[in-house]
Amino acid sequence: MTPGARPLKEPAAPPRRSDAERNRARLIAAGRTVLGRDGLNASMASVAREAGVGIATILRHFPAKEDLVAAVFSDRVDAYADAVAVALDDPDPWRGCVGYIEAACAMQAADHGFADVLTTTFPSAKEMEKRRGEAYEAMVRLIDRAKATGRLREDFDPSDLVLIHMANAGVVNATGEAAPDAWRRVVAPFVQSLEAPARGPLPASPEHDALYRAMLRAGPQGATSPKQREGD
Amino acid sequence: MTPGARPLKEPAAPPRRSDAERNRARLIAAGRTVLGRDGLNASMASVAREAGVGIATILRHFPAKEDLVAAVFSDRVDAYADAVAVALDDPDPWRGCVGYIEAACAMQAADHGFADVLTTTFPSAKEMEKRRGEAYEAMVRLIDRAKATGRLREDFDPSDLVLIHMANAGVVNATGEAAPDAWRRVVAPFVQSLEAPARGPLPASPEHDALYRAMLRAGPQGATSPKQREGD
Numbered sequence: 378m379t380p381g382a383r384p385l386k387e388p389a390a391p392p393r394r395s396d397a398e399r400n401r402a403r404l405i406a407a408g409r410t411v412l413g414r415d416g417l418n419a420s421m422a423s424v425a426r427e428a429g430v431g432i433a434t435i436l437r438h439f440p441a442k443e444d445l446v447a448a449v450f451s452d453r454v455d456a457y458a459d460a461v462a463v464a465l466d467d468p469d470p471w472r473g474c475v476g477y478i479e480a481a482c483a484m485q486a487a488d489h490g491f492a493d494v495l496t497t498t499f500p501s502a503k504e505m506e507k508r509r510g511e512a513y514e515a516m517v518r519l520i521d522r523a524k525a526t527g528r529l530r531e532d533f534d535p536s537d538l539v540l541i542h543m544a545n546a547g548v549v550n551a552t553g554e555a556a557p558d559a560w561r562r563v564v565a566p567f568v569q570s571l572e573a574p575a576r577g578p579l580p581a582s583p584e585h586d587a588l589y590r591a592m593l594r595a596g597p598q599g600a601t602s603p604k605q606r607e608g609d
Numbered sequence: 610m611t612p613g614a615r616p617l618k619e620p621a622a623p624p625r626r627s628d629a630e631r632n633r634a635r636l637i638a639a640g641r642t643v644l645g646r647d648g649l650n651a652s653m654a655s656v657a658r659e660a661g662v663g664i665a666t667i668l669r670h671f672p673a674k675e676d677l678v679a680a681v682f683s684d685r686v687d688a689y690a691d692a693v694a695v696a697l698d699d700p701d702p703w704r705g706c707v708g709y710i711e712a713a714c715a716m717q718a719a720d721h722g723f724a725d726v727l728t729t730t731f732p733s734a735k736e737m738e739k740r741r742g743e744a745y746e747a748m749v750r751l752i753d754r755a756k757a758t759g760r761l762r763e764d765f766d767p768s769d770l771v772l773i774h775m776a777n778a779g780v781v782n783a784t785g786e787a788a789p790d791a792w793r794r795v796v797a798p799f800v801q802s803l804e805a806p807a808r809g810p811l812p813a814s815p816e817h818d819a820l821y822r823a824m825l826r827a828g829p830q831g832a833t834s835p836k837q838r839e840g841d
Contacts, residue, residue: 540791540794547776547777556815556820558812559819559820567798580794581794583791587784591788594784
């Protein structure tokens with residue numbers, strides 16, 4: 378900057394805090410676009426590029442990709458938790474349970490980044506994990522209620538919801554814009570198979586710890602590695 | 610090389626063609642390891658590194674990732690086509706059809722690279738696509754046979770097999786070694802839902818062209834882009 382430019386520029390420059398806030402909002406909007414389009418494996422560098430800021434700026438706001446993911450998807454996680462609450466209010470427990478599965482799968486289809494968020498755990502994103510934990514407990518109640526009516530098969534396990542979301546993410550990510558409703562064709566027969574009486578036994582569910590490790594594993598691998606920090 | 614070193618080295622050096630063959634075999638073995646572990650999005654550079662050769666060497670043998678994928682998975686595609694033939698030989702068409710779906714999903718679980726190959730089309734890998742096309746035609750016969758017995762629901766479509774493979778790849782890729790049998794818990798209820806009488810209607814299948822575009826889209830994106838060619 379030339380000395381002469383300073384007096385001209387200073388009055389126009391917004392206070393520093395406001396700059397930071399604007400950048401943060403811009404980064405969250407860019408994260409929504411990029412993670413929604415490319416999934417959680419999108420790099421921090423590509424989000425920074427979309428936002429028109431440097432990699433140093435994004436890392437100042439979100440030191441790890443988990444922090445960005447939590448900021449971008451907090452409203453989706455809230456909507457997801459709300460959907461469980463709505464389902465619990467349905468006077469028909471079976472309809473509530475089935476409707477919830479379809480609604481949650483539709484949320485995945487509407488946002489590919491969120492499709493992966495639903496099957497991934499982010500231990501350091503405390504607030505998001507708290508909301509997810511609450512939603513999970515409500516889901517367990519939803520399932521128990523539907524079983525009590527006799528319409529949901531007895532061997533259905535809450536972990537099956539995680540697995541159908543992994544399956545649905547597979548369809549949604551593979552088909553994308555080319556066949557945006559294809560996922561319904563897989564979720565519908567799955568839901569039909571849930572109605573009692575079951576047509577056959579199911580193989581054992583994965584152990585709780587094993588599924589948790591899988592949900593950790595599905596996270597943005599190497600998100601905070603030096604390579605990702607430096608570029609794309 | 611110093612002039613004095615030449616007479617010592619020449620007799621030990623194998624003929625050039627043999628070097629090339631050895632490198633090719635090493636690259637295919639490395640491709641099997643890396644694509645099996647990381648899926649089709651693994652970079653050519655990481656395969657070259659695994660093989661202990663430079664990026665120039667891998668590109669001399671396999672100018673595009675499709676070429677490497679075809680070389681690595683040709684035996685898997687053969688095994689897959691053979692599984693359809695075995696299923697067609699089953700005197701019980703329903704058992705043949707269901708057994709085939711489970712066997713093909715198990716092949717995906719055993720090899721994550723192949724999990725994606727099954728739902729991806731590689732237009733330039735002519736021989737592999739020819740085998741896949743033959744397998745597809747055999748599958749259509751398998752499905753027709755099972756419907757003719759009245760045990761397979763009438764609205765089942767051959768494209769549903771592509772979709773269940775996309776769903777299964779989602780589970781297999783997300784759970785991996787953490788929960789290696791979790792996929793069975795999703796495939797089993799899907800298969801149960803296929804038995805007639807159907808418990809409800811299914812949403813429309815995606816159009817043939819839309820699914821084809823999805824299978825193109827699932828391919829190794831940017832596999833032959835300069836970025837992938839230069840590094841990881």
